Amino acid sequence: MPEGYQLTEWEYALKFWNINGSSSHSFSTCYDVTKAFVESSEIMHLRELKGAPVYLFSYFFDRALNSGLVKGNEGGQIELRQFKEAAETACRRGKSEIEDDGSHWMPWQCLDLTYIYSLLRDGYQFEDDQPIVLAKKIKGMEVSWGQGLAFATANEFQLTEGAIKSVLNSTADQNSTVVDQIFDLVYSGTNQVLSYFNIISV
Known part of the structure; x- marks a missing residue:
């Protein structure tokens, strides 16, 4: 200044x-x-x-x-x-x-x-x-840093999904079906948003 x-x-x-x-x-x-x-x-x-x-x-x-x-x-x-x-x-x-x-x-x-x-x-x-x-x-939709964060989060999610599942399943095998459903829901929802903006291809 x-x-x-x-x-x-x-x-x-x-x-x-x-x-x-x-x-x-x-x-x-x-x-x-x-x-x-x-x-x-x-x-x-x-x-x-x-x-x-x-x-x-x-x-x-x-x-x-x-x-x-x-x-x-x-x-x-x-x-x-x-x-x-x-x-x-x-x-x-x-x-x-x-x-x-x-x-x-x-x-x-x-x-x-x-x-x-x-x-x-x-x-x-x-x-x-x-x-x-x-x-x-x-x-027609305003872009902000949130889209970049969503992309980075989705990418990180893909990399760590297997490791997290392994930890959760080893401590609570009976809940493995619920865990799978939660991960599948979050993953598919994130991919739908990112693919809409042509940020990724699915």
Whole structure:
């Protein structure tokens, strides 16, 4: 945040924080910090997707919308470099510009856009000309982080189903039929939801 800007009693993680801007506020300073964090996070590189359109939703879409990279709920396709350009613009804003705007996300826009750029560039290893498709809905339904969580949960469920069944059956053989029915119900229901959104094929 720019020098002279203050956020007082900002609530996060059930705590209140007082945040002060810095005289070193700039895109390059913010990028150095976010890049160090991203590289320390050991994110899986996705070089196999180089040049192929990558679809982004939720937080990515919202920040792109705030910065004017897409218009309305229609979304659209951009290149990764445009996140960097938007971040550079956001990081040039001074205290008065942020205060005059008043949007709750405006003080964080420099950090948000810089982090998104670094995550995609330094984390997933996409090039600046990587096609990025930003969308809010699939088949008319809004997409959020919940779909990603559902996919990850279903995948984890498949991997651990056998182990859990084994433990439960070893301690209560008489309930094995009930356990099987519960697992089958959860598994089939999750697959139906994910296949509807074309996230998996069944």
